Each structure stands twice: as C-alpha cells, then as structure tokens.
Amino acid sequence: MAKMNLLQAINNALITVMDQDERVMVFGEDVGHFGGVFRATSNLQEKYGRGRCFNTPLTEQGIIGFANGLASQGSVPVAEIQFGDYIFPAFDQIVNETAKFRYRSGGQFSCGTLTIRTPYGGGIAGGHYHSQSPEAFFAHCPGLKIVIPRNPYQAKGLLLASIRDDNPVLFLEPKRLYRASVSDVPEEDYELPLGKADTVQEGSDITLLGWGAQIEILQKAADMALEDGVSCEIIDLRSILPWDADAVAESVMKTGRLLINHEAPLTGGFASEVAATIQDRCFLYLEAPIARVCGLDTPYPLAHEKEYMPDELKTYEAIKRTLKY
C-alpha cells in the first residue's frame, strides 16, 4: 500500500498496464514529456519511449479518430482529452464511430480496446468551459461504457478494468479531487468491476446515489442527517453505462426512499434515467417521490458557482423533505 492522490493512482495504473502490455499507447495534448496539464501521464514517455507515449497535435476529433483506427488495428489506445469540456469536437468520432464499430461490422471490427480519459466537473473556479459534467450526453449512446471513480483506490482499479475491458470506455476523472483526494492504494495490480455499484455506507431510511466527486457531498449530507437521527445508505454508482440497477433497486426496496445527486444540469441528466427505472422496479416500495439534487438547467456559472453546486446543504434539505413527505 502507498498513499496516493488521484493523479498518482491514475499514473500508477498506466504504468502497471504499460509494463505488462506493449500494445498500450498513451497520447493526447501535452501528455508526452510534460506529462499532461494535470501530470497524470508524468514520466511515461521517459519510461516507455515516444512511440508509446506522445503529444498529439491540438485536435480532439483527430485524437479520437486516430485512437479508433489504432484500436481497430488491435493496439490498446488510452487517449486523453485535456478537459471534458473539449471532448465535443470528437463527439462524431465517439458517437458514430467508437460506439458503432462493432455493431456495424457484425462484430468483425471493434474499438473495444479504446479507453478515453478526461477530467470533468466543477468546483475549481473554471466557469462553463472547464467545469462541465458530460456523462449524460454519452449515456445516450449505446456501445459505450462510462466509468467514474470517486477516490484514488477506485481510480486505479477501475482504470485497469476499463483499459482491459473489450468495449470502448469513457473514463471521467473528477478533477476537483485530483490532488485533494488521497487514499491507500495497493502498488500491485488489481481491478474493480465495471457495471457494479459500490455501497459506501449502509443505512436504513434513505438511499443517496451519486458518483465521482459528489460522493463526498453525499457523505457530508448523510453526516448532517445523522444528527437528526436519519440513517442514510450511500451508493457510488461507479459505472454510468451499463449501470447497476439491481444494486440500486435492492437498496431502495430496503430504505423506501431515493435521492440522486449530480453536478450536471437536472433536465436529461442521468438521475432522470435512474428515477424512471427505479420507480418502475420499486413502485410499491417507495414512501416518497425520488428526489434529484442536481445542477441548474444553465451553463456552468463562474461567479455563481457556489450557488449552482448541488452541495451538502441542498442535499440535506432534500433528505429532510423526502423523509417528511
């Protein structure tokens, strides 16, 4: 075990897999000698050479198109998009190509070895071009997997599983936690399962569901609610696509209440999908409407960032409303 922050855990996962598998290549804007603007790829070029870790020209559609070709050839690309906000020039390549390669060729070709890493989320005074949470855009795209870790331990295990999974994975990294989150991380190889939620805290009165950096917020809100005698179960969804409906439904059948929290705007956010499925599966178990504590339906603000965030106070109030319903 070693103490690592989230960036170090990602770096460590990349070293683990690059040591084992020569087909793994890491690339994107500034990821070479510089090690990426957040330093997630530090020392990889020195360790594995410019052939396997390199800077690309500044073109996101180019990076993902290139990665699709590389994946279809049998290599294992780990492509970095510098900020999630800048992934949209590559939207066509991801939605129409990455996600449909296998389907359109009847399984002859695929981009299954591709992993796209990108930082997402706010809380860093980044305004609307350095704070967005784009998971819902991609959750509407069959053929992709979407994975989001909440801490360094989760990040290493989930990233290793994502790289080795034979489906393209969009791996969203909560940049607010890059240096802020530190945990014990095994130095050896390990994987955490894709498509499986993780129960962070057991409880009996209400299920709080989130992912990524918002798990911290849910924990704070649960601590506040505990003072009022409310017992919260906290679930980290971890995989947005495919998502672990069984785990969430099982928890809701126990607690009778569900609150979902995400930073992305409310309308069309992934909470909507969860709510629709859970009311279908758990209708007679629900003691209150499913609550959503999310970002506003506005671009991500700068001056009003604090007001925009689905923070612990808004979550705590929503817990109280749900319990009182």
Place this chain on the structure above:
Amino acid sequence: MQDRNHLARVETTHQVHIIENGLIDIPMLQILKPDGTLHDEAQEPALSEDVARKIYDTMEYIRVLDERMIGAQRQGRISFYLASTGEEAAAVGSAAALSPDDMIMSQYREQGALAYRGYTTSQFMNQMFSNEKDPNKGRQMPIHYGDKALNFMTISSPLGTQIPQAAGYAYGQKMAGNDAITICYFGEGAASEGDFHAGLNMAAVLKCPVIFFCRNNGYAISTPAAEQFAGDGIASRGLGYGVKTIRVDGNDPLAVFAATKRARELALEERCPVLIEAMTYRLAAHSTSDDPTGYRSREEEDKWRAKDPIQRMAKWLQQKGWYDEAANKQLIDETRQEVLKALKEAEKVSINPIEDIVSDVYDEVPWHLKEQLDNLKDHIRQYPDAYPKTSGRVK
C-alpha cells in the same frame, strides 16, 4: 459554359514525380532589423507619429498589465491569468491597421488588440474580477473579454471555434454591404483543430472578407511547433485552400502593420480571405497554471528576449525622433499605478445578483428556470452564511 472543375485545368506529366514539402519557400516579411533599423530594401509603412506612438504605448501598457496581473494571480486576488509577453507586436500592430468598424474575433492572447481599440483598465479589471460591472456578467474565467461597443466578440475557451465563425461573420458583412471586415486571431496550435480547416475552406469558397491572423508563437502549452505540424508552418496551408497568404515577422510591429494593412485592402476590395502567419515566440508561460521550465530551456527563451518587439520599436522611434525616455518611464509608472488602483476598485464590486444565474440562457427566462431560481432563492434565504456573495441581495 466554362468548366468549373479545377481538375480540368491540370497539366499532365508522364514521369512519377512526387512533390515534396519545401519546394515553395514562403518568405517572412521583415521591415525592421532586430536592432530597430530599417532594412535597406524595405519600405517604411505610412505611419503618423500619433499612430506609431499609440502602437508603442499600447505594447508598453500590455506588458505592464501582464506583469501586474500575473502578480495579482500569485497573490490569490484573481484565479487565472494569461500573458502575451513577447507577442505584443502581433496583436497591437495588426489592430492598428484595422478600422474600428472591423470585427475582432480573437483567441485569448490578443489583449493588445483590445487595448488598442480603447478597452480601459477598469474594463479589464471588471472582467477579471467577474464583477457586475463586466457586461459579460462574470460568466467566464479571467481574460475572456468581450465588448460589443468596441466590435470585439466575447472570447470562447474551446480552441479554433471562432475561425469558421469569422468566415460567417465576414460573409454577413459582405452581404450587408458593410465597409468592414473581420479579423480572426488564433495560434498555431488551434490551427490543428478541424474548425481551422473548415473555416479557411469556407471563407475561400464563399469569398469572405476576413483576415485569418495566426500567431505562430512556437508552443501550444508544452507542445512545440515541431510536434504540432510537419509542413511549412501555417502559411503553406493557406495556399492549399486558395487563400492569399503572407508570412510576417511577428516581433516587428512595422511589418505586422504593413502586412495587415495590405491584407485589409485586399479583403475589402476583392472580397476575399487573407491568411497572415506571424512568426513570434510565447515568452510567457501558457497561463498562470503552466510552468515552462518543464519543457524548454532558459537559453531558448533568451534568444527570443533579444528579439523583443518593444525594444525594437523603441529604437526605431528614437531614430525618428519620436521617443522621449523620460515620458516613457512616466507612462510605465502611471500605468502601474492605474492598474493597481483599478484592481483595488474592481475587487470591491459585487458579483451579479443571483437572478443572473438564469438570465441569458434564453432571450427570456422559461418557466423551469424561474422555478429553479425560486427554489435557489428560498435555499439561500435559509442558509445566507453559506452563500455570502449573493445572500445580501436576496430578499
């Protein structure tokens, strides 16, 4: 009917002949030598003393502003800054060759063009402190300026997006019969984006009066130009798209002015795009989030410090008898004080009221955003201490 297929005009050859890059040499216009004297065969552009002084003073102003704001960021007073040190001539020299009616669509390192247009120190500060005096309502990170009155389009962070937009804006100017053009600034890194290629091609095909002004400053964050493109810079691409092209020494304010002036004439008279590639060097870090010591040497930077555009122009002004050392020193001192004063004022101004969290998303606030705002205000009333920047004005 004329055959409009370009391929019909191609000459035939009967040998396998591969054309390699480098066969066409694109020269770089330089009027002032690095020591500030005129090249013998160069023609001095028609610059009045007033305009020459304004170019020079604006470059000095921007250098001081950049220094002070990097300092302010280090003190934690603003969250972010992005300097243009070493590249002042590219933005200022080109802006000086435009008409105030021309639209500027910039990337994010052209504060010199904005200052030349008349953007005040207070305006710079209000944007950087995201306060309610900024007409952009504090919605973007520092340095994303925008001012409709000065024909300066509000800056977007995603790179290259303004390039096809500039083609469209210029096409609209042409159709409206305006006596104005659009200038679009970007870096050599942004020229790798798909939008660059789409924008140049559309501007050429649709004959848009737009100047594409590329600051080739050698680096896109840490990525050197050598890892950005393999061809002859950005200028060679203009030729491929059928766009009139000129390469210019970006550290020579006179050359930048002369090239932009001619480009503007062509854009207006012939209703066509022109590409300018200004060769310069980003002496500054990419931004305050960056540290260039990790990817380039002090020696390399020093080579470019010796080509400083401000010193180069100062020497030329001296030869013209248009330079007063004492007055210049006074200008720098006054600018420093002005920046500090405006900074102190701007940091005291409040941010926009909470109602502006939902304004401008649409022309009018729709029902669901009204509802979300009402809920948010109730919440702020309940926890005023948690939202100190807005709670005071939530009644």
